[in-house]
Amino acid sequence: MPLTPPIDAATIDSLIGRMPTSSFINGDFIGGEKDLSVENPATGEEIIAIASANAAAVGMDALDAACATAADWAATTPRHRSEILRRAYELCHERADDLALTMTMEMGKPLAEAYGEVNYGAEFLRWFSEEAVRTTGRFRPAPAVPDQDVLVYSQPVGPSLLITPWNFPFSMGTRKIGPALAAGCTVVLKPASLTPLSSLLLMEILRDAGVPPGVVNCVVTKESSTFSRTLMEDPRLRKISFTGSTPVGRTLLSQASRHVLRSSMELGGNAPFLVLESADIDKTVAAAMAGKFRNNGEACTAANRIYVHTNIAERFTAAFTAKVEALVLGNGLHEGTTLGPLIDNDAVTKCQELVDDATAKGAEVLLGGQVEDGPGHFYPATVLSNVPRDARVNREEIFGPVAPIIICDTVDDMVEAANDTEFGLMSYVCGQDIDEVRDVVGRIESGMVAVNVGVASDPSAPFGGVKESGIGREGSHEGLAEYLELKYVRMG
Template sequence: MTNASLESTVLSAVEHRLFIGGEWVDAEGGKTLAVEDPATGTTIKEIADASPADGIRALDAAVAAQEEWAATAPRVRGELLRKAFDLLQERKEEFALLMTLEMGKPLAEARGEVVYGGEFLRWFSEEAVRISGRYGLNPEGTGRMIVSQRPVGPSFFITPWNFPLAMATRKIAPALAAGCTVVIKPPALTPLTTIAFVQLLEEAGLPKGVVNVIPTSTSSKVSGPIIEDPRLRKLSFTGSTEVGRALMKQAATGILRTSMELGGNAPFVIFDDADLDKAVEGAMVAKFRNIGQACTAANRFIVHESVADEFAKRVAEKVEAMKVGRGTEDGVNIGPLIDGKAVESTDALVQDAVSRGATVLTGGTRIVDGDGTFYAPTVLAGVAAGTRLLKEEIFGPVLGITTFATEDEAVSLANDTEYGLISYVFTKDLARGHRMIDHLATGMMGLNTGLVSNAAAPFGGVKQSGIGREGGLEGIHEYLDTKYTLVPVD
């Protein structure tokens, strides 16, 4: 089978309709939206474009299914997730190709996302049967205390475009394990992977109404009525801090349980005693994975002045050797940015840095050959204080280096941001590493590594990077309410 025919086969297998109440249905009025390949600018599929009325229909279905799903045995819920995990392993190549086509990431990275996204299914299939409580005599000896966990109830998920499989599994898996029903609104830019995943859940035995999917081009119009509906009990969002603030204001009316995984501005701190080979390797992963389009991407490289030149030289050599192209091509390291706006934003940050004295060691330009939205992977040295690059989330393949002299200065620079999702630290000094754990204001940290995400670990940030945790032992508790009952002692 040729590459073109394989792509066609994968795309044709994806449903083009909404999934509501266990049925694939057209959007109200038959409206559709176009999904494009960012590497070529061509439309690869037309799918149903949900209206506000479709959104309420999806919530109706989730509400109707909630009681029965909550009463379903934990083992049954877990086995469904495990079956979905097994099916995903069988179709990992199809899912990887689908992600590359609609989002642009290199195929090798898409395969990695299938592995990562699948682990949430396996992890929470195991956690479903471990929901526990407490039982014991109260201190006064007058009664028995029973503490139990109950499903929160119907949940609404708004997912981002950059990790279309992992963001869906990271939310859906713990919700189903806890006994909650779901309405999910995938991103208009990359909805196909989520739709394909729900098709897989359906094949695994998903009961009607337990998961409902409503892609739409009018996100706020569709989301607003759902969030305002008093039957909804949980809202989970991954995306920008700006949108997260607006959603939290809406959620306040109904006092919804919320999980918010928002923006990042990750510092990547390299001390003078760091293993530079490991630091360069970690930098390549932390910065350029997913074309730099990740909330966990290293944003500010804060390097000790004694090793800054050497680090810049080594990392620039690595970056200059990276191959840019369509993610389906062999050997490609950097695919397209998601759209033209992303290219404009990335270039504006680079030009601002250069205007303030930064030196371009490699890259620093748009790639205008063809119709795709590409930007050359870039390394900037001598990024000055006050540069936008140090304050704003880049979401592109740009590595900017600034320097420090003392440990206190490094901590101050790292914490000088409203965000607090993740930090990266490279040092051979174990005591210093532990000081960084204590002093860096982030929800996660990589110590001598550029990749920390794992389904068994709690993912989330502090400050304006969000609230709540996804994954780990903590992840399922985002979908559980604690109930206390007192039974008097006769």
Template sequence: MNADDQPHHPRENTVLDGVPRGLLIDGTWQSATAQRTFDVEDPSTTTPLCAVPDATADDALQALDAADRAQPSWAAHPPRQRGEILRRAFETITSRHEDLSLLMTLEMGKPLAESRAEVTYAAEFFRWFAEEAVRIDGDYAVSPNGSGRMLITRQPVGPSLMVTPWNFPMAMGTRKIGPAVAAGCTMVIKPAHQTPLTMLALGEILTEAGLPPGVLNIITARHADEVMRPLITDPRARKLTFTGSTPVGRTLIEQSARQVLKTSMELGGNAPFLVFDDADVDAAVDGAMLAKMRNIGEACTAANRFYLHRDIAEEFTDKLTRRMRALRLGRGAGDNVEVGPLIDAAQLDKVTELVDDAVQQGARVLTGGKAESGPGYYYPPTVLTDVPPNARLTSEEVFGPVAPISTFTEEDEAITAANNTEFGLVSYAYTRDMPRALRISEALQTGMVGLNQGVVSNAAAPFGGVKQSGIGREGGKIGIDEYLETKYIAVGGL
């Protein structure tokens, strides 16, 4: 892919110039104490977009200092006012929709249409939790022996550490920040080093919305362990939330055990996509395109393994292959682009290795299958068939635009194959048989099921997995629970 052929959006420089280039600590934008910086790369060209501060451990501890100082007053802040801050931030995000979408595309690579959808989705978490701030409940009851009363209240857990990924740089931030603000928790958040700009823009929006100094602190850093380990082992931190890979999540859980931190982990996925013989094949293909190609396949919810009933396998495969082959690859900021670059060289190498491994073991390439030449981390939409069960991509998360297809004949066979993984985030199933739909939804070992639809993400629904895919839930009515502790007060002398 020739860089000269990739159009540049006329507002790119204006949008980049409008982003704060500092660490947000105690309500002010600061440089790193060591005056170090690192470059944010455009994955479509591999050239630097700009530089941001590379925080040190001292910077991170200053951020925690600020969060700790702000916690008592923020916890006492009226719930309605906390909600109104989120509502104002929601409205600002909506008003700056186009600029935020372009910014995300520049640093992450996804097409503008995808970025626009994410900004809309991200804003919904602020709107949702703005309404949940005033719905934090408790209980009051007579003791069973009648001698006293039981008062149950819920209080903010306290200073919360947040680590967000590069693939949804705004939505994964608002999904954590929204409930923390609503609950009355202060925060230190570290965005992924590949995509810090969207989080910095979000920090500015929340400051404008009236979030008091010290409530949200943002530290950008090239090496996460250097800044996060001192925070995780500091007794002032009371909560850790992470979205990212399972190996990193395991490490963070181990580190958090020292302080017995309350943790929520949204980790890796290996989503199966099941299509039964009675399914509406055209609808299933539509759903597959959403489940596979949302975010260029770089999503923990992406369909990673396709299991098709033999009676419909040929029709589905042909239609999916035509749809994948027709997708337009290019720089995300360009017109009519449907597939952008992968995030970096490491991700491109991983996708290449997984596809090559499957082909070496007998899989057939129906379209794609080889990285694009030239600048940028481009891998074309790919469909593989006859994928052997021992191919690495059946057990490892691809995180790219690759659809590996296998077949089955019996329902139990499909369920067994779908559950044959350490992961359990989401699964997808297409069938018009309602009893079967209920059976398989209950049998699939995942925290979420997309039944006859290819997208499950919804700010009003609980998001999370089982097994090695994580701990806890984000979003929905129970999403705020991750930032609250329950206190029981025994009342006597009555």
């Protein structure tokens, strides 16, 4: 049974005592001086200290291990890889208590949401265990030449560098590792130094599931740029997959050009949430709550800009604000908490700056809007109304529990405002007029659109954006294809 908050100190101490505390190379945790403090954002206190690896030296050790095992792993049967991933999926559920508790401590999300991430993250391992045996190819006679045939089949891309963010510290690892292993690629994982513990527990799971030494490696280091640059300068590396900010993604793409690396980039978002005149208020408010405040608002898919048709703006705003007011801000380990802390003080400062900018330009604060006193990195759930178009919240990714409401007179105004951004990851559309919804969905510039729901992420669906929100897709059949190269053979 899942743990029930509040969690007693003995449970926490037991978990910390069993926690891996160093990078994972060639099947082993390598040890080292524990000089990286991992803190709980709800308290500001240290959870545990772990070893920050030398980026260049340990990074090359990890790549050496991945390259040394690449040919053998690629030669394994898809069924063998499938069974290992399936066993890893089962272990995730067997160890769900440890994973969820770790995520809440190191990242801050409420414990119930952490369990949700365990389920979500494990599902990538199950999905790609099934996809591993479904890699397709083609065979047909050459259309214009007798006695010759066209054969097309897939091969693993090769050793891959996977860089994951802090906001979903477990599932972003499984979302990248799952398809890489299914395709027959070896990997080096670099988790965020703010939240490395979930990734280290994942290494234990993969090892215990039967992943051979060297196939999966994990380097924890504070020297992020040195680490990525070192590996990407090595011609043996054949792919990079990165989830994070657009500025960092641009830098990595530039570095990837040297050896023309296969690149997958899941970058920033600035998701619009369109409330059409035909929207069902209750369903729309429920979708907006999930889209805005899930994961403490710290998601690239979070509803950043809420555009509401003027004819229903008053009703929606009142109902939405009432629901937001019912959120309980606190430590994610405490019973009843529905909104946790932000990751660090910089995140809190940015939320306050965005709110101050909006109010200085004429927005009204309906709820929240001021930094919470006390320990931890807390910012209250905030609702802004009458937000002007030139406010920073319309341009920048918020990554926090701030909900700006912008009133629009027409659907055309909504769509124009929604598309007025360099981002194009996620959009939300709420309405009961199916013809109008279909029209809006077709005109929205984003890789994903959620209609009348607040959460759209699904391992069976292709996740990714357009414009400066990235390239490539994760999940679904497309996620496996990101780790495969096509080979064409002319048979005579």
